Amino acid sequence: MTGSPEDGARPANTAGRAPSGAGSGTDTVGGTLLQLRDIGKSFGPVSALSGVNLDIPAGQVTALVGDNGAGKSTLIKTIAGIWEPSEGHLIWQGRQVNFKNPRDATEAGIATVYQDLALCDNLDIVANMLLGHEVRRNLLLDEVSMEQTAKQTLADLRVVTVRNIRQLVGSLSGGQRQSVAVAKAVMLDAKLVIMDEPTAALGVTQTALVLGLIRRLSERGIAVLVVSHNLTDVFQVADRLAVLYLGRLVSVGPAADYDTASAVDLMTSGATQRTRDASANGLDDRTRTPDSRPEG
C-alpha cells in the first residue's frame, strides 16, 4: 500500500511498475488469439472499464487480477459477449469482431466457465458435458456415442478422479464439478477458455486438481484467461499477469516479473514501488528503489 495518491490517479499506461511496458501488454510471444483495443464500458454515468488494451496469446495462461470492483467481471463479460463494449473493439484471430450475445462468442470459440459453473445437478456428467449439443441417432439420443465423446475428453484432460461418468453432477466434489465445467468448454472446441474464480471455495487437493487442469488446457494450445483473487494460485499457474485497478489495466507482463507483494500493491493502489529483487533480498517493502518508479 505504498502507492501515493498521485500514482493511482495516473493514466493507466503510465502507472505502476511495468515489466513489459505498462498498458502495452501487446508485445507477446507466439500467436495472439485475442486483442482488446481501448475497451471501455460504462453503465450510465459509471465507467466500469476504460482504455483497456490486452493481448491474450494462445497456449498461455493469462491471469486477470484486481480488487473487488476493479472491473474483472465486466471485462470477461465483455469478452464473452454478455455486454457489448461502449468503446474500443475486440480483435479475434486477427479479425475485428463484435459479439452481440454469448452465443456469438461461443461460436467463435470462446468458452466461459462462470463461478456458479452452470451445471445441472440433476443430470449426469455426460448429459451436462453435452448439454445443448446432444448427439442423436434415429431421433433418439445416442447415449453410447455421447458417453464415448465425454469419456475421451475427460481422458484427454486427464481428469481421473471421476470414477463413473454416469453419476449425477450433484454428487461431485467442487473440483470435480469444475473439471466437468471445463471439459464441457473444451468439448465445444474452445480456443479461449475464460475461468471466473476457478479455485474459490475449493480445498487444497481440489485446487491442485483444477490448477493442473488449467495447465493441461494451455499445453493443448488453448488460451486460458483466469480471473482470481487468490494470488498463490495465480502464481502457480499463470504465464502472464494482467492487473486491473479501478477499471484500468495498470500492469501486464510475464508472471515471473511479479511477486505477491508487487501484485498486491498494483491491485490495491494501481502502482508499486517494489521490485521483485528488492523483496527477494529481504528489503523491506517500504524501501523505494528509484528505478522502479515508472517513467511518467
Next chain:
Amino acid sequence: MASTNPPPEPPGGVTTEHDEEGGSSKDAAAALPGASAELIAGSVGEYVRIWGKRIRSGESGALPVIIGLIVIILIFQVKSSLFLSAGNLVNLMTQAAFIITLGMAEVFVLLLGEIDLAAGFTAACGAVIALYLVAKGYPWWVAVLATLAATGAYGALQGFIITRLRLPSFVVTLAGFLGLSGVLLVLINATGSIGNGGVIRLESNVLNDIEGGWLSPAASWIVTIVLVALAGLMLYMRDRRRRVSGLVAPPLSITLLKIAVIAIAGVVVVLVGNTNRGTFLLAVRGLPWVVLVVIGVLVIYSTLLGRTRFGRYVYAIGGNAEAARRAGVATNRIRVLAFTLCGVTAGITGIIYSSYLGSISSGVNGGQNALNAVAAAVIGGTSLFGGRGKMMDALLGGLVVGVIANGLQLLGLSAATQLIWTALVLVAAVTVDALTRRGRATA
C-alpha cells in the same frame, strides 16, 4: 399395469470407468452414491449388495412407493378378502387410469418446477368437446383429435403466458382453474339439447369401450407377450450395444433379470385380467382396453422424456434453467411445449374419464382431480421443485391414490375418510422423500 416398458433410464444410466483409476480414495468414495449400481457389479449378488448400499445412502428410487403400495394392499386385503379378487383389481385398474394419465400430464410441468392446477378442468372441457362431437355424429377419432388439439392449444396458451409474461404458473393455472370451471358450464349449456340437465352422454361404443370393454383372454395373452418380448429385446439390444462399443455394461445376468421382472409383471396382470370376474351365467374375462391405453401413453412419454432432446432439456431446465439457457437451449420454447403436452395429456384424461363415467357433467370436480394428479406424481417420487421425476412415478403414485379410494370404498367408508387417508399418504410420501434426500446429503 405390467408389461410396462422399462421407462428408459433417464440420464442416470449405466457405467463406470474401471480403466480410469487414480484420484484420491476420498474422491472415489464420495463419487459412489451417485453411481449406478449396474456398473460396478460383476454379478447379481454384487448388484444386490450395491443396490442395498445405494438405498441406504438415499438413492431409493421407486422403492418406497412400491413398498408403500404393497403395505396398503396388504392392509386392505386383511380388512376385506374381496380386495385382491380379480373383479376388484380390474375395477382398480379402470378407476386409477384417469388419475394416472392426469398425473403424467402434471409430470411434464412438475419437472420444470411448475404446476398446472387447471388440468382437471382442461380434461373436463376436453371431454365435453369430444362427447359433443360424437353426439353430433362425427367419428370417434375426429372427436378425439379435436379434443387433443383444443386441450393442447389451451396448454400452449398457459405456457405462453407463463414464459412470455414471466408469471408464476401457480397463479396463471389457478386462474385457468377458475376460468375453465366456468367455461365447462358455458360449453355444456351451449350444446343445447345434447347437454340437457348438465350431462352429456357418451354416444360412442369405441370410446365407451376404453373403460368398459376388454380384450378376449387370448388377445390379452398375445398382446402382453408381444409387449414383453419387445421390451426385452430393446433392453437386451441396448446393453449389447454398450458392450460392443467398449463401454461398461451391466452383466448379462442383470439384463436377463430385468427382462424376467417385466415378464412376471405382465403375466400377473394378464392372469388377473383373464380370471372370470363375471357371474355364473355370464363369464367376464380379459384385460380392459384402458390398461393398454395407459401403457401406450406411458411408453411414449417415457421415451420422450428419457431419450429425446426435448426430454433432456426439460430435466435441464428443471435442474438449472440458467445453465440450460447458457448451453443454448431455447428454454421458453421447451417450457411452452411441456405445457402443451400437459394439455394434450389432460385431453386424453378427459376422454378416459368420460369413458369411465359414461358421460360428462357440469358437476365434475376438476380441482380435486388436478390435485389428486399432482399428489399421484409426488407420491410416486416426482419433485415439486423440478428436475426430478419420471412418467413411471405417475403410474405408481396413481395406483396408490386409486388403491386407497378403492379400498376404502370397499370397506364402506365415506368420501371424507378417503380424502383424509389420501392426505396422510401424501404427507408420508413427501416425508420419506425428504428423509431419503437428507440421507443422501449426509452420505
